Amino acid sequence: xxxxxxxxxxxxxxxxxxxxxxxxxxxxxxxxxxxxxxxxxxxxxxxxxxxxxxxxxxxxxxxxxxxxxxxxxxxxxxxxxxxxxxxxxxxxxxxxxxxxxxxxxxxxxxxxxxx
Numbered sequence: 681x682x683x684x685x686x687x688x689x690x691x692x693x694x695x696x697x698x699x700x701x702x703x704x705x706x707x708x709x710x711x712x713x714x715x716x717x718x719x720x721x722x723x724x725x726x727x728x729x730x731x732x733x734x735x736x737x738x739x740x741x742x743x744x745x746x747x748x749x750x751x752x753x754x755x756x757x758x759x760x761x762x763x764x765x766x767x768x769x770x771x772x773x774x775x776x777x778x779x780x781x782x783x784x785x786x787x788x789x790x791x792x793x794x795x
Contacts, residue, residue, distance in 0.1 A: 685728055689721040694729045699788040701725050704780045711748040714782045715755040722784055733760070735788040738768040742783040744776045752782060 683694040692701035703725065705717030723733050743752055749771065756769075776783050 690725040692725045697790050699729045701786045704783045706779045711751040712755040730790050731788040734763050734765045736767045738787045740785040741771045744781045746773045
């Protein structure tokens with residue numbers, strides 16, 4: 681089964697049991713706010729394909745400036761503190777189109793039996 685989702689802040693494809701999703705957010709006051717919005721978008725998109733943040737196995741985290749790293753990771757760690765998830769995280773500093781400072785590119789494994 682293959683399914684595609686595309687919205688303002690995220691996009692995803694379900695291919696077999698894997699979900700490949702991206703998330704970004706603009707119009708956020710701080711990098712922490714933008715990170716939280718990205719995670720909200722990612723969680724919403726994963727949910728539409730039968731997954732949650734706990735099903736993530738890898739996330740590439742892109743920041744437009746290395747100075748955002750501390751604020752990003754503080755927000756990230758707070759969000760994942762209550763989840764029992766072990767995932768590969770890679771943070772890279774790159775040019776991100778538009779006004780975005782944070783972009784997430786994630787892979788999740790959809791649990792069997794979820795619609």
